[in-house]
Amino acid sequence: RTIVFEAFPNQDGAILQMGLIKVPRINRDGFAIVDGQHRQLGFSLLLNETSNDLNDAKQAVFDANNRGESKELVNELSKKVTKLEQLQERLDRESAAIDLLIEDDSARARQVFVDVATYAVGVPKSVTTRFDLRKVVHRALGEFLSSKNLHPILDGRVDHYNDSVTGTTNVNIISADKVADLIRISNKGIGGKFGKADERKAAAGTSLTEADLVATTTAFFNVLLDSFPEMQALVAGNMTAHELRSESLLGSVTMLRVLAGVYYKLQENGLSDPAII
Template sequence: MISTSSIPAAWRCAARREGNRKVKEGHARDFGDYIRATPDWVAPALVLRAPDIFEFEVKEEVSGTQFGIISFPTDARTDLRILDGQHRTLGIHLAIRGIAADLEKARSMLAVAKKNGDVQGVLDNFQSQVDKLTDQRARLSRDRTSLQIFIEDDQTAYKQMFFDIAENALGDTSSVKARFDSRKVVNRALDGVMKHALFKDRVDLEQDRMGRGNPNIVGAKQVAEIIRTIAVGIDGRVGRRLEDELDEGELVEKTNNFLDVLLGAFPALEAVADGTLTPQDLRTSNMLGSTVMLRVLAGVYAELTDRQAFDDEDVTEFFGQLAPSMAGPLTAASIWVEHVPDNVFTVGSLSPRSRRQDLKTLRDTMVKWALDKPVWLTS
């Protein structure tokens, strides 16, 4: 185990060397923010490579495994190289540096407030910030992370080791992350929504992309996106304040109400729910097989129910008017090609384009249809 407070030195001497991958500071900063905000943070061991510069004092041996104290000369620290953990190493460095900067600022504001004779409530607020940052710094000085060290002098062999680690690493998909990251309220609502009749046993728990032959209608990633859209709209985000304010039970209820509306409005989705139409056949014949279209419909539902005083029956009626036009592939005479601006749809497609601006354009257009009730839609 190694103290996190000693990692900045390891970063300066071991990173940015030949054979290390390019480090993305934003990714490292995200990890630093994570360990600052999460007292029970978890991370895999850092993996280093070095020549045989170590001394090992054996303290105990159990079943052939030796336990003891490892040490190396201070002037040999530049011989260390990172095999795996560049972003975690830099992230810890940035976290410690960030705490120091924030603490200096908080102390300065407290001093100014005292000098100005501010009310006790203001002083208490600044003192609370100082105390919080001091505790955070003390926690990081106590925290430990595991360390593995490979003894290897050959630079070519070292580069091969680095490649092997990167080549054999299995990156988690967004669907897997959504299922296991319980700190986010949207993810905690997943299980309740995946039990809905439309999604039950039809959610891919591993893959993010729904290929044509996938027997599932959506992935867990898309379910999470639908829940988030129901909560904050197409272009909203769940920040720290909303994480505390949103209730997962209410999110489940509202999202399931939206899914009930879909089943009531679109016969094709009702057929999927009752097992008479497969998700594969839906994807080849109807835009409702598009996860992008489902998310846009969630955005329209959220806009109409939250801001336009529509109830679920009103939205069901409106979506029902769209149902015949969902069949595809789209032709030039389709309402989606004729009446949606900015070429969000193209002839022959079964899905809108997925750029953020396209999603907003489509959502706004559909909301306008619901409010204006154009003759070509209602006739």
């Protein structure tokens, strides 16, 4: 067998089964790295280079002593040995998490490589936007998409993991990163940005805080709902997300951006929400 798994005694109520995987040396060629080859190569190169550098450093100390070099030089060379030994010990304690896929069929095992190469993707912007809390817009996004603040138009219709929404069966009308864009536009305009001064004021709670951004964006979506029968039909369940995309420009994120920009301008000119509707 390529590997042997020895399970540790499971604690009461434990969901995961912890254990030790043993790999016989003669079977190590039975493993192949499907993804992350560059990271593993980096580990391997670092281990080898550290070992080589340590051997060279020890040899330098030995040679310096044989030549009768000064104590200062020997001490300096010895410090380098100590640093490399500490690095080697640290690397020896490091660990890397892996997902181990066992496939006995060699043809299917090769297909794994093809699938990973074909469908490899980075982390979607919708995910990074939700997780990045350095910017006030991103923090406001989390608040706006929370259950207590989520607008009826968006309830159950926001894709949190993909950057675009398409397809006849896709129930979402917008991705999370595009919602963040609507928050920005409805509060700053089409070309507006939150600069460092805005971020400082938001952090201090003096201006354009997360609550302010959520309130303005909610008002914008209220205007959308009150202004367009299509949005009312969507919320009432009389129109699907696919039908909205197929039959109305309101299913276009670009159009929603434009409407958010118009809403900002009209607000800036002093119009109230009832007047805008």
